[in-house]
Amino acid sequence: MNDNRKLIEELAGKIKSGEVQPWKAETVLLEEYGVSAPDHFQIAALSRRECIEELTGYTFNYLEMPEKPYLLQWRCPKDNSIWQMEAMDADTACTQCGTALEPYGTDEDRYRPLVNNYVGGKEEYYSSAGQIKVYGDVDKTFTNLLAYGPGFGSIGISVGCFRINxxxxxxxxxxxWAGAARNLGYVFESEEEREKAVVTAKEILPSLRKEMEDKYLAEFSGEIYEVEFVRRQHHGQFFTYICFYTRFEHARGHGVTSAAVGFARGRLDAEFNAKGVTFIQSLIAMGFDGDLKPSPRNRRxxxxxxxxxxxxxxxxxxxxxxxxxxxxxxxxxxxxxxxxxxxxxxxxxxxxxxxxxxxxxxxxxxxxxxxxxxxxxxxxxxxxxxxxxxxxxxxxxxxxxxxxxxxxxxxxxxxxxxxxxxxxxxxxxxxxxxxxxxxxxxxxxxxxxxxxx
Ligand SMILES: [Zn+2]
Missing domain, CATH: 3.90.770.10 (3-hydroxy-3-methylglutaryl-coenzyme A Reductase; Chain A, domain 2)
Known part of the structure; x- marks a missing residue:
């Protein structure tokens, strides 16, 4: 690698100055520097890394740079399927039929990049996707390192960043705040029983909220900002949703919100039992809280x-x-x-x-x-x-x-x-x-x- 040190520095300089577009580094090495495949893949990736290190002032310590950062093409002689596999992958049997794969393509053509704009990573391949300047609620320039995967997306983002800058x-x-929500569901036999439950729940709510915050949310500086009661029914069964909404400035808060609401359910069950409020079922009723449901009005x-x-x-x-x-x-x-x-x-x-x-x-x-x-x-x-x-x-x-x-x-x-x-x-x-x-x-x-x- 030491032999390439000067080459890497020179290319990194050209990428930094804009003389060479980062995604053209591989081609430039082959066509202008006479580097032969597949050596150009690592040199190109190291040049992009060097450029990023200079821009940010940090040094890569963990983002791995494999010895062979490229793909090899193989072909199954039995079913003619073509495979692109990481060069270090020694299991060269066809996934479909188990036949030993044969090299596919000419020597130069066999080698392919792991991803466009590759800068490191084993199995999760990282692409450099330029820098983007933001202002407003956050003021800074982000240096984009994305695990985008194959395709030209990372280049498209780089170009978009360049235009926006x-x-x-x-x-x-x-x-x-980041919001989180967890919902309790109660099922009753009659509307009268449900009303008794709502009144009882609202009575203990102030002390219950405080207990939930102290016990669970305080560690993440979270708070409960709203508790919503919604009545629904289905064919003679009467539901109440009791949804707890929490918010956090620096955390996601989903896990602690769930734990706090699980605790609330135990407290409410006990209170209903003590006050003679009869319910058929109490449960964590996901769905109302939008857990993992994509929606523009998700509660989290x-x-x-x-x-x-x-x-x-x-x-x-x-x-x-x-x-x-x-x-x-x-x-x-x-x-x-x-x-x-x-x-x-x-x-x-x-x-x-x-x-x-x-x-x-x-x-x-x-x-x-x-x-x-x-x-x-x-x-x-x-x-x-x-x-x-x-x-x-x-x-x-x-x-x-x-x-x-x-x-x-x-x-x-x-x-x-x-x-x-x-x-x-x-x-x-x-x-x-x-x-x-x-x-x-x-x-x-x-x-x-x-x-x-
Ligand atoms: Zn096969």
């Missing part, structure tokens, strides 16, 4: 939005078309989602972009589908077009405390990215999503998306 950055608004998570303002003529130049085409692009998508899919909002590509941040940083929650709910919006204000995204219920725990374990690589990635708090995570998520959407929309308007020849 040139326009002055993304303005972000981050909700002050933190609101965050990011937008960029562009003079209309500048946008028309970028999109190579009139501003009306942007409006009809938005409308055809909105109708597609709302009327054809029966969805609640235009969800953009958040489902693809946002997981790349969660996979890379590994912060809680592991199932992040609620957080991927997204709304893309476009507004015309005077001479400007506003292009924005909002994530109505982004969930994120603070890194590396009792909210969930986090591995050293993920902590390192968070540090490099510039994310220390959950509101910074939210701002980064919205800004990266905005960058992706902004670029994808331009590509669609210019007819350059999936333009197969």
């Amino acid at each position: 040139k326009l002055g950055g993304a303005e972000v608004k981050v909700g002050r 998570g933190r609101y965050v939005s990011a937008q960029v303002k562009v003079p209309i003529p500048a946008y028309e130049k970028m999109s190579k078309t009139g501003i009306d085409k942007l409006m009809s692009y938005m409308e055809i998508d909105r109708q597609g989602v709302m009327q054809e899919q029966g969805g609640f909002a235009y969800s953009g590509m958040g489902g693809e972009i946002i997981p790349a941040l969660y996979r890379g940083t590994k912060v809680n929650p592991r199932p992040y589908n609620v957080s991927c709910t997204e709304n893309v919006y476009v507004e015309i204000r005077g001479e400007e077009v506003i292009f924005g995204v909002e994530l109505p219920n982004l969930e994120v725990g603070a890194a590396s405390n009792r909210e969930g374990p986090i591995c050293p690589t993920a902590r390192e990635v968070l540090k490099f990215m510039g994310i220390g708090t959950s509101s910074e995570f939210a701002a980064a998520a919205a800004a990266i999503t905005l960058a992706g959407e902004f670029n994808f929309t331009l590509l669609h308007l210019r007819g350059e998306m999936y333009a197969s020849k």
Whole structure:
């Protein structure tokens, strides 16, 4: 590797100055520096890393750089299936039929990158996706390291970031609190019995809330800000939902909220029994609290939005078309989602972009589908077009405390990215999503998306 030291430094310098686009590093090494495949993969990745280290002032200690950071192509002689496998994978039998695979393609063609803009990571492959400047509720520049996976998404985000930075950055608004909710359900035989229960529950509620906060939420500086009673029924059974809403400035709070509400259920059951209130069933009734149900009005998570303002003529130049085409692009998508899919909002590509941040940083929650709910919006204000995204219920725990374990690589990635708090995570998520959407929309308007020849 020492022989390549000078080469890496030179290429890193060219990437930093903009002379070489980071995703072209592999090609430049092959075509201009005469490096032979597959050596160019590691040199390109190390050059991008060096550039990121210089930009951030940090050094990579945990994000691994394998000896062979590339794929090899194989072919099964029996069923003709073609496989792309990591070069270190010594199990070269066909997954489908067990036959020994044979090398596929010419020597140069056999080698493929693990992911575009690869910068490290074993099994979870990290891509560099540029830097994005945000201002507003959070003021900083994030250095994007995403576990995006195969495809050109990470490059698309880099390009979007570049454009947004040139326009002055993304303005972000981050909700002050992350919300969490857990709901209790009670089933009664009569409406009279249910009313007795509601009165009894409301009587002990002030002391119960305090006990829940002291015992469970205090560690995360959380509080209960609302308790909602809702009456429903089904064929002679009478339900009461008692939903506890909590909020946290620096934590996700989902786990402690559940624990606190489980405790409340025991207290309420005992109180009903003591007061002679008869119920058929008491339970944690998920569904009302929206647990893992994607919805723009989920009862959990933190609101965050990011937008960029562009003079209309500048946008028309970028999109190579009139501003009306942007409006009809938005409308055809909105109708597609709302009327054809029966969805609640235009969800953009958040489902693809946002997981790349969660996979890379590994912060809680592991199932992040609620957080991927997204709304893309476009507004015309005077001479400007506003292009924005909002994530109505982004969930994120603070890194590396009792909210969930986090591995050293993920902590390192968070540090490099510039994310220390959950509101910074939210701002980064919205800004990266905005960058992706902004670029994808331009590509669609210019007819350059999936333009197969
Ligand atoms: Zn096979």
